[in-house]
Amino acid sequence: MPKLAGDVKETFSKTAIYAVATASKDGVPNVVPIHFVKIYDESNDIILLVDNFMNKTLKNLEDNSRIAISVWDLDKKLAFQIKGEATIVKSGKPFDDASDWVKKTMPDLKPKSAILLKVTNVYNCQPGPDLGKEL
């Protein structure tokens, strides 16, 4: 079963701004808001993040491929953390798909790379008895 299904998929897909965390090789966390993030290949648990403006996030990923993304829905009282391994892609279909996606709504932007995130774990982050549990 895909990891990004049901409430996770719905919460993730409705999010406008994703809190994307990385860490330097020295273990300094970094978290930034990113808009261009979406489920790219649901059956293989792949998320696409577009690098339009990435700075420290990209530097961290070059040294340490781990990413964590936080999403929440205050109305439905749902919150999830998605963790996985990133691959930086600068050409080919994923990069073209990223560029086409950005062009539709923000044609002035020029994506520098596409980040493919292979989801490894999803955790419940909503306060309650299941807080912290892996789905």
Place this chain on the structure above:
Amino acid sequence: MPKLAGDVKETFSKTAIYAVATASKDGVPNVVPIHFVKIYDESNDIILLVDNFMNKTLKNLEDNSRIAISVWDLDKKLAFQIKGEATIVKSGKPFDDASDWVKKTMPDLKPKSAILLKVTNVYNCQPGPDLGKEL
């Protein structure tokens, strides 16, 4: 001058849910939404985070005191990342202040600890020419 001043202070103070990132000693980032976060001692650049439900965040902080917090204001097109060093406090005035604060709006919660974050750096995260610059 305090690091949490001007637009940073206003954006931080208006935020309802803070994206709080830590990293394990192995460099795995973790990011969770936390509500009880506020400026605690403005002149000394201290932020208070209340640990009502912290799980991996607290485990990470026990090994690696670095925290990053992301806040943004979509209407004003402002976004900042605050980085610093955390101290876990389980008694004394900061803990009592944390408990009193939570009790006012969510009396059923029992804070487990207070996290005092000494801010070391503030970065601009809003797309534009100043993206990534330290304030």
